[in-house]
Amino acid sequence: MSGGYTGKMLIIDLNKCTTAVENTDITAAKSFIGAKGLGAKILFDRLPKGTDPLSPENILMFTTGPLTGTRAQTSGRGTVVTKSPQTGLFLDSHFGGIFAAEMKKAGWDFIIIHGRSKSPIYIVIKDDIVEFKDASMIWDEECFEMHNRLQRNEGPVKTAVIGPAGINLVKFSAITIDGHRHAGRGGSGAVMGSKNLKAVAVSGSGKIPLHKTDEFQKQASDVLKRIQENDFVPVRRKYGTSYWVKIINDEGFIPTRNYQEGFFEHGEKINAETMQKKIVDGSGACYNCVIACWNKSSIKSGPYRGVSLIGPEYETLALMGSNLGISSIEDVAYLNSRCNELGMDTISLGGVLGFAIEAYEKGILTIDDLNFNNIGWGLTEELSKLIDDIAYRRGKAGEILAEGVKIAAEKLKNNAEKFSVHVKGMEIPGYDPRGTFGMGLAYATSDRGGCHQRAWTVKAELYDPELERFSFKNKAKIVKDAQDERAAFFSLVLCDFAPISEQDCVDMLNLATGFDHTVDSYLLAGERIWNLIRLFNLREGLNTADDKLPSRFFDDPFTVGPAKDVVLSRKEFQQSLEEYYSIRGWNSKGIPTVKKLKELGLTNYIKSTS
Ligand code: SF4
Incomplete structure (x- = not known):
């Protein structure tokens, strides 16, 4: 057995609520490394061509890599791999937190889930003990509440949960990790919802095997030192990604009012300095990360006073700020927090809301479709209501928009595709390509x-x-x-x-696994x-x-x-x-x-x- 991998994959069949164990294919792992790559190979090999992403046959995988859970910096990362209900294509969605490291300590390189439970359940994995528990009474709980419930009821577990958007199969619903991180893009939350699976909770007590332990730890320490000496790390630690608002706005390509423009006249009201002054309380970090880029924030005044969250990040400031014409950092933070609690991807949701406002202005979406919700640029309350309608698929607009802008434009017709901004069905992020x-x-x-x-x-x-x-x-x-x-x-x-060089990645990979890359x-x-x-x-x-x-x-x-x-x-x-x-x-x-x-x-x- 090579180090780096636990050598085991947990296979869960939700049709029968049974489990099996398979060996990780280490020969394939050398060629495809792990998380994304090995996940792609398994998805290709096991998923029948043409599988409906929301059918029981789709495979939902939580995957780790050979460095996950080790002393390598930022090694708490994991990946969800599945066929996306939003694009119908391959999906890998990466997440931080601690869940992936814990999964590895529990002894699992991959958790591979297929089938559909007859009724709502959640799964608790403690090392090699797996339990299936009833989730009927908590099926539509919001994400943070569900995370807290699992920690109360199951002990110090790490969690992956879905919220109302996931259970209502919103095509851009997310899986929330450890309460605050997200496998955001591509609709993996809907895949989990389609399996009647509310949550996976995991705790592990094992150690990650390493090929050359002492040399690996030394290499990881050297890499840590290089990260600490990197000039850019203090900026990242202080601001997260929010410092890009000023740069991208000043350069004229921040998405503004559904990508109609690339310059937001109120950019300074949602940029990093304003965020630091008004809402940021401190920083935090994922598992084993000295960069610690989280912004722990809370809203201190106005109608949303008392709401707290981690964020917003650049993509959210752009897509749910300038792209919606919102010029208050508190309002962006509030919409971000609602999106997190309901379990949706902020990039896609921002794209969908921008599209909806423009469709309403053009008379393609009507006030009837919107349940008499008079949405518009910068109208936070109205947009908040629409966010709930989308998560619960309420009303005609909620139902249509829950499909994402591509399908929404096809359904609304009237040349709506001319202002639907997506690639292959996935809404695009905060860098308008007219700028670079x-x-x-x-x-x-x-x-x-x-x-x-x-x-x-x-x-x-x-x-x-x-x-x-x-x-x-x-x-x-x-x-x-x-x-x-x-x-x-x-x-x-x-x-x-x-900021880790390719050579450092290869050195850590080889010392962890015994490979000779x-x-x-x-x-x-x-x-x-x-x-x-x-x-x-x-x-x-x-x-x-x-x-x-x-x-x-x-x-x-x-x-x-x-x-x-x-x-x-x-x-x-x-x-x-x-x-x-x-x-x-x-x-x-x-x-x-x-x-x-x-x-x-x-x-x-x-x-x-x-
Ligand atoms: S704290 Fe920030 S830099 Fe560190 S792993 Fe998490 S997301 Fe990455």
């Missing part, structure tokens, strides 16, 4: 839809003198390399925000994972035409701010996409070639391309 064109290619080619975490080119495009931000030139290679690197990194699995073979594993997921998505119906961007980014130039008049060119975007396919070794239809699959050791999957 590389993000357009990153969104269009992301493996899970409109996501910024696969290739975040913003910093390079703004500050690298070799790169022109308003151009697609040289972006294809940057996007491809970042996607491969992140695929490997999210398989270890560590936190996005951790080099930086090249580690990055090749990332490329292998990316290609396998592409094959999965193609198998599930993706085609080249889906690698596209919302029409707003091509048709509607900004009218204010530093990026005034900027708009993307369809021709240049297409050329960049073709360049990307070519660099990837894919054919003109975006399908990996046989040569590329052989190079990556994916020959077993060649038949899936024909």
Whole structure:
């Protein structure tokens, strides 16, 4: 048995409420590393083609990587892997907290759940003891309340729960981890809800096996020292990600009023300094993280006085602040907290609400549809009511909007798709690609839809003198390399925000597992994972035409701010996409070639391309 992995996976069949144990495939783990990558392989191998994501047959996995729960910094991360009900494609949704480390200490590399319980339940896992408990009376409890209940009733467990949005199968519902962290994107909460599974609680008393314990601990200490010396870490610790509000607004590409503009005239009212002055009380951290980027906040005045939360982060400030025309930090924090309690992804919800306001202004959504709720830009109370309607699928608007902007636009017709901002059904985050064109290619080619975490080119495009931000030139290679690197990194699995070099990642991986990866073979594993997921998505119906961007980014130039008049060119975007396919070794239809699959050791999957 190699170190790094516990060597065991817990298989849960909810149809019969039974469990089984399987060995972790360590040979596959060397090629696919863990969390995202090994999860993708298992999903591809075990999920029948065309499975309805909300059917009992879909597989919901909580996955860890070889560094999870170790002394490596930010090693409390874990991943939910499933087929997304929002996109119909592969989904990996990464989360912080302690849950994943605890799962590993309980002896499980992966928890693989399939089937559907006959009635609502929750699962308690204490080392290798698994219990199924009735959740009928607490089925629609909000997330934090449910987390507290589990801690009261089951002892010091770590938790993964869903709220009302998950049980009502809202397509962008989240799984809430340890009360405050989230597997936010892609609707994994709805997959859990479709299985009649309210929560998973876990506690573990074991140790994570390591190949070379002393050398690993020394390497982890050296990495810790490098993180502590990194100039950027104090900024991250003080502000979380909120400092990006000023930068992205000043550069003119923060989503504003459903991406109609990229500059918010009240940006200073929702930026990091205002947040620090008005609502932040202190910081906090996930398991084993010296960066400690959480903002512990509370609202101290106004109608929402007394509400507390961790956040808001940049994406929420953008999508539920400027994108909704909200100019009060307390109001953004309040909407963030409602979204957390109901169990939804703030990025997607912000996109959905912005779309709804614009549809209402254009007369496509009516006051009747909205249950006489007169929503508009900056109207916090009305938007709060609509948030509840969406979580509970109340009224026509609540029902339609709970499907996300893609489906909502299809149902509302009347050219609503012209202002529906999503990629492959997933609403996009807080960096309008009219501000840094590389993000357009990153969104269009992301493996899970409109996501910024696969290739975040913003910093390079703004500050690298070799790169022109308003151009697609040289972006294809940057996007491809970042996607491969992140695929490997999210398989270890560590936190996005951790400044850890590729060499340090490889050294820790080898010392933990006994593998002999080099930086090249580690990055090749990332490329292998990316290609396998592409094959999965193609198998599930993706085609080249889906690698596209919302029409707003091509048709509607900004009218204010530093990026005034900027708009993307369809021709240049297409050329960049073709360049990307070519660099990837894919054919003109975006399908990996046989040569590329052989190079990556994916020959077993060649038949899936024909
Ligand atoms: S950097 Fe922040 S989000 Fe990442 S592990 Fe540390 S505390 Fe958690």
